[in-house]
Amino acid sequence: xxxxHQTMAAVTPDGVTVKGLDLVRDLVGSVSFTDMLHLEIAAExxxxxxxxxxxxxxxxxxxxxxxxxxxxxxxxxxxxxxALQGAVAAGLLGAGDHFxxxxxxxxxxxxxxxxxxxxxxxxxxxxxxxxxxRTRLPGxxxxxxxxxxxxxxRLFAVADRAGLDGTARDRFLLLQRYAEQATGRRLPVNVDxxxxxxxxxxxxxxxxxxxxxxxxxxxxxxxxxxxEYRSPAAQAMLDAAxxxxxxxxxxxxxxxxx
Numbered sequence: 001x002x003x004x005h006q007t008m009a010a011v012t013p014d015g016v017t018v019k020g021l022d023l024v025r026d027l028v029g030s031v032s033f034t035d036m037l038h039l040e041i042a043a044e045x046x047x048x049x050x051x052x053x054x055x056x057x058x059x060x061x062x063x064x065x066x067x068x069x070x071x072x073x074x075x076x077x078x079x080x081x082x083a084l085q086g087a088v089a090a091g092l093l094g095a096g097d098h099f100x101x102x103x104x105x106x107x108x109x110x111x112x113x114x115x116x117x118x119x120x121x122x123x124x125x126x127x128x129x130x131x132x133x134r135t136r137l138p139g140x141x142x143x144x145x146x147x148x149x150x151x152x153x154r155l156f157a158v159a160d161r162a163g164l165d166g167t168a169r170d171r172f173l174l175l176q177r178y179a180e181q182a183t184g185r186r187l188p189v190n191v192d193x194x195x196x197x198x199x200x201x202x203x204x205x206x207x208x209x210x211x212x213x214x215x216x217x218x219x220x221x222x223x224x225x226x227x228e229y230r231s232p233a234a235q236a237m238l239d240a241a242x243x244x245x246x247x248x249x250x251x252x253x254x255x256x257x258x
Contacts, residue, residue: 106139139193
């Protein structure tokens with residue numbers, strides 16, 4: 001995949017050109033949204049394998065239940081029911097290192113992996129550095145899927161079907177092995193790590209990988225907000241939050257200043 005510095009699109013009174021392709025003649029009704037996303041990022045339509053991998057990542061990241069991002073969107077909708085865009089934006093603003101944001105960090109580890117480094121030694125170095133800095137290695141472990149993220153195996157199967165090179169996966173699995181040895185804990189590759197492997201395999205730069213997650217989750221948040229509109233749940237969530245964290249008056253000071 002080649003990346004080019006060029007104008008994204010040109011708009012004239014009688015047409016729109018995107019990355020050298022006519023939006024109406026070449027794209028609308030002829031390519032999928034996944035193809036269009038790849039075109040916007042890579043300045044070219046994807047190969048069949050790249051399309052399969054990117055589409056699988058988008059689907060895998062669209063929905064994961066009542067996450068913090070979904071809660072933020074629903075509660076924002078409760079306060080401003082007429083501002084769908086605000087509720088979606090509120091959900092996306094919660095995408096950080098713990099929710100959705102680990103994807104770019106995992107991809108960066110893979111894409112900055114020195115080509116001449118001995119794989120085991122480099123993986124061990126990354127684990128040691130993370131432990132010394134008391135930081136989490138992105139893409140490993142999950143608070144719910146403690147015995148293994150079910151999405152990971154499926155994404156890796158898609159990678160095989162798409163004919164992706166296995167280097168990125170081998171390196172990430174090596175990183176997982178050293179991390180588990182160092183911590184003595186089970187640290188399964190989660191969906192962010194698996195997605196990072198696939199996106200690296202099709203040449204998506206790590207700097208835009210979080211954006212892929214945001215595109216996917218935007219669709220999921222729209223679904224949550226339509227569900228909220230039909231079956232309101234945000235008020236009950238707010239009531240539950242109030243009950244879980246009740247107000248506690250501060251202790252009276254033993255001394256009163258003059």
